[in-house]
Amino acid sequence: MVKVVVPSTKEYRFPNICPRCLRPADTSVGITHTKHYVVVRRVERIDVPCCTDHKKEYQFFGVVSAVLWIVILLWSIFSLPIEISFFFVIALVIALPFLLKEIKKRIGVSFKTVGNRTEFTFWNPEYAELFKAANTMEVA
Numbered sequence: 001m002v003k004v005v006v007p008s009t010k011e012y013r014f015p016n017i018c019p020r021c022l023r024p025a026d027t028s029v030g031i032t033h034t035k036h037y038v039v040v041r042r043v044e045r046i047d048v049p050c051c052t053d054h055k056k057e058y059q060f061f062g063v064v065s066a067v068l069w070i071v072i073l074l075w076s077i078f079s080l081p082i083e084i085s086f087f088f089v090i091a092l093v094i095a096l097p098f099l100l101k102e103i104k105k106r107i108g109v110s111f112k113t114v115g116n117r118t119e120f121t122f123w124n125p126e127y128a129e130l131f132k133a134a135n136t137m138e139v140a
């Protein structure tokens with residue numbers, strides 16, 4: 001994994017290739033980062049060009065995690081029979097953070113903002129170099 005820190009902006013210049021496989025990008029996917037404040041949370045979103053295959057894979061994992069959250073929610077609302085579901089739900093709660101991390105890996109890019117800078121993490125070093133070159137050019 002390679003970290004690239006750039007000043008926060010509305011427009012990041014992503015190479016027009018998939019961050020996972022470096023094939024030409026023919027679609028894009030929104031990656032998010034959730035910031036937690038004292039009482040509110042804000043979801044930041046950046047669109048990243050990628051290939052159709054990896055977008056599908058990314059969305060599939062997103063659906064899986066959404067379904068798991070719904071299961072947990074229903075369980076806590078309707079209190080399903082404890083003896084059947086207690087360990088199942090505990091297993092889900094433990095598994096979910098790992099799953100969410102896995103989702104981020106699916107597309108090969110994650111980010112977080114620190115102050116007025118944005119820290120990107122790329123799984124592909126080659127892609128990271130291209131991104132860095134496109135986003136850290138000095139303005140003449």
Ligand SMILES: [Zn+2]
Nearest residue numbers: 018021051054
């Ligand atoms: Zn791809």
